[in-house]
Amino acid sequence: MLEQIAEQIPLFFGYHNVIFILQAAGRTLGMTFAGCSVGFAFGFLIAVLRQTTGPVLFLPRLLGIAYVEIFRRIPFLVILFIVLFVIEPLMPGTSLFGIATVSVCLLSTAFLSEIIRSGLESVPMQQIEGAKVLNLNGLQTLFMVILPQSWKVILPPAAAFVVMFIKDTSLASQLGVIEMTFAGEMLVNRGFSPVLGFGVVLVCYFAMSYPLSRLAIRLEKRLEAS
Amino acid sequence: MKHLEIRGLSSAYGSVRVLRDVSLDAGKGEVVSLIGPSGSGKSTLLRVLIGLTPPTAGEVSIAGEKVNYRNRRSVKAVRDRMSIVFQQYNLFQNMTVLRNVTVAPIKIKKRPRAEAEEDAMSLLERVGMAERKDAYPDELSGGQQQRVAIARALATNPEILLLDEVTSALDPERVNEVLDTIRALTSEGITMLIVSHEMAFVREVSTRIAMMDEGRIVECGSPARIFDSPTKARTRDFVSKILKH
Ligand SMILES: Nc1ncnc2c1ncn2[C@@H]1O[C@H](COP(=O)(O)OP(=O)(O)O)[C@@H](O)[C@H]1O
Ligand SMILES: [Mg+2]
Numbered sequence: 001m002l003e004q005i006a007e008q009i010p011l012f013f014g015y016h017n018v019i020f021i022l023q024a025a026g027r028t029l030g031m032t033f034a035g036c037s038v039g040f041a042f043g044f045l046i047a048v049l050r051q052t053t054g055p056v057l058f059l060p061r062l063l064g065i066a067y068v069e070i071f072r073r074i075p076f077l078v079i080l081f082i083v084l085f086v087i088e089p090l091m092p093g094t095s096l097f098g099i100a101t102v103s104v105c106l107l108s109t110a111f112l113s114e115i116i117r118s119g120l121e122s123v124p125m126q127q128i129e130g131a132k133v134l135n136l137n138g139l140q141t142l143f144m145v146i147l148p149q150s151w152k153v154i155l156p157p158a159a160a161f162v163v164m165f166i167k168d169t170s171l172a173s174q175l176g177v178i179e180m181t182f183a184g185e186m187l188v189n190r191g192f193s194p195v196l197g198f199g200v201v202l203v204c205y206f207a208m209s210y211p212l213s214r215l216a217i218r219l220e221k222r223l224e225a226s
Numbered sequence: 227m228k229h230l231e232i233r234g235l236s237s238a239y240g241s242v243r244v245l246r247d248v249s250l251d252a253g254k255g256e257v258v259s260l261i262g263p264s265g266s267g268k269s270t271l272l273r274v275l276i277g278l279t280p281p282t283a284g285e286v287s288i289a290g291e292k293v294n295y296r297n298r299r300s301v302k303a304v305r306d307r308m309s310i311v312f313q314q315y316n317l318f319q320n321m322t323v324l325r326n327v328t329v330a331p332i333k334i335k336k337r338p339r340a341e342a343e344e345d346a347m348s349l350l351e352r353v354g355m356a357e358r359k360d361a362y363p364d365e366l367s368g369g370q371q372q373r374v375a376i377a378r379a380l381a382t383n384p385e386i387l388l389l390d391e392v393t394s395a396l397d398p399e400r401v402n403e404v405l406d407t408i409r410a411l412t413s414e415g416i417t418m419l420i421v422s423h424e425m426a427f428v429r430e431v432s433t434r435i436a437m438m439d440e441g442r443i444v445e446c447g448s449p450a451r452i453f454d455s456p457t458k459a460r461t462r463d464f465v466s467k468i469l470k471h
Contacts, residue, residue: 124315126312126314126315127315127319130315130316130317132277132278133276133277133278133305133309134329134330134334134378135306136330136333140333144318144329144333145318145320148320149318149319149320
């Protein structure tokens with residue numbers, strides 16, 4: 001078997017294969033980061049919405065809670081298929097990559113919203129009352145008092161979630177998105193050794209997630225120091 | 227006309243009534259202290275005054291103007307004229323001492339930064355915290371934090387200052403530095419409502435003392451009257467018990 005692998009290596013790392021693998025890695029990262037960035041933005045809005053009180057925003061608040069509670073409980077694969085079957089007839093021609101990215105958005109909005117919410121709620125009540133009695137308004141309190149104090153609670157689990165999602169996007173292969181996992185499978189189907197094909201996939205996943213984990217740890221340390 | 231007038235004020239947390247028909251007033255520059263056992267509603271009274279806890283009945287007027295606690299603008303106007311310092315965690319943890327003191331003058335009162343910082347520095351000077359202007363709250367002792375909190379409360383030029391057990395969370399050796407700071411303020415014409423268990427201090431600085439129990443003001447009078455010849459058994463009990471400690 002080792003002989004076979006050694007024999008295949010020059011061919012495997014040929015120009016076209018490398019491009020193919022890099023493109024697949026790009027799709028994996030693209031889905032994850034585009035999806036999670038949008039998810040972070042929407043998750044943030046929902047988390048802030050849930051901190052409001054009073055009747056004016058009652059309905060949006062309720063919808064926000066319902067969204068988070070429902071979408072946190074649906075498996076990613078199911079979301080992928082739901083999005084596929086909803087988007088296909090409405091917007092024919094949408095790429096599978098687009099569909100997968102939207103799915104990542106939907107799911108990460110729910111999870112990141114919960115992470116952000118617990119960060120916001122980690123700030124002691126006295127800090128918020130202190131802002132109120134100085135006549136700071138809601139937005140000033142949020143951006144000048146609450147958020148600067150909640151980053152260090154939000155960041156570690158949020159980064160862990162994104163790193164985890166790099167792996168979970170492999171489910172998009174079920175839809176036919178040629179991301180990292182699917183690319184490995186295709187190469188193996190073309191006759192390359194599974195050890196070689198999936199070994200490279202494994203290394204790629206590691207190479208994509210490890211720097212992000214390190215970055216998160218460094219940011220966390222920086223935040224803690226300040 | 228009294229500077230601060232409280233008439234028949236009541237408040238409740240859910241169905242639990244914690245303030246019952248409280249009436250109290252304070253003339254301009256007067257120092258009125260609230261004493262009483264814990265749970266008697268002292269903090270709640272201060273919280274209602276500054277609009278953190280809604281009243282269920284009664285009236286509050288400042289310099290003759292009635293406050294409407296259901297109206298945002300009216301509450302803002304109250305907070306413009308009134309500051310409060312709590313027992314602990316007053317300072318914004320993410321801001322330096324100087325920033326804590328200037329944030330309201332700059333963002334709310336729209337004063338130029340240089341001017342606000344100059345005033346903040348002279349306030350910090352007064353509370354003995356000028357050298358620590360660039361420190362973060364968690365680098366300061368509890369007593370230092372409370373002195374900065376007092377400077378911050380003064381930075382908006384309040385007519386009325388509410389102090390809620392500002393020394394209760396401090397190590398005993400830190401209490402006096404904060405009491406000294408407050409003592410120095412009592413002659414500046416700011417009307418003060420002080421909740422404190424430091425009886426010697428209360429007796430010394432107050433023009434009047436109100437004894438609270440179970441959400442009511444049991445008795446109100448001069449320090450001499452409250453401490454030396456209280457008319458109510460409840461006051462006698464409380465005062466003798468706390469002075470024994
Ligand atoms: N947020 C709250 N929710 C419910 N009950 C409260 C709350 N805050 C205070 N109380 C109750 O209200 C009563 C008065 O409390 P408080 O005003 O803090 O008294 P004091 O400051 O005199 O110790 C107490 O019985 C207390 O348990
Ligand atoms: Mg209290």
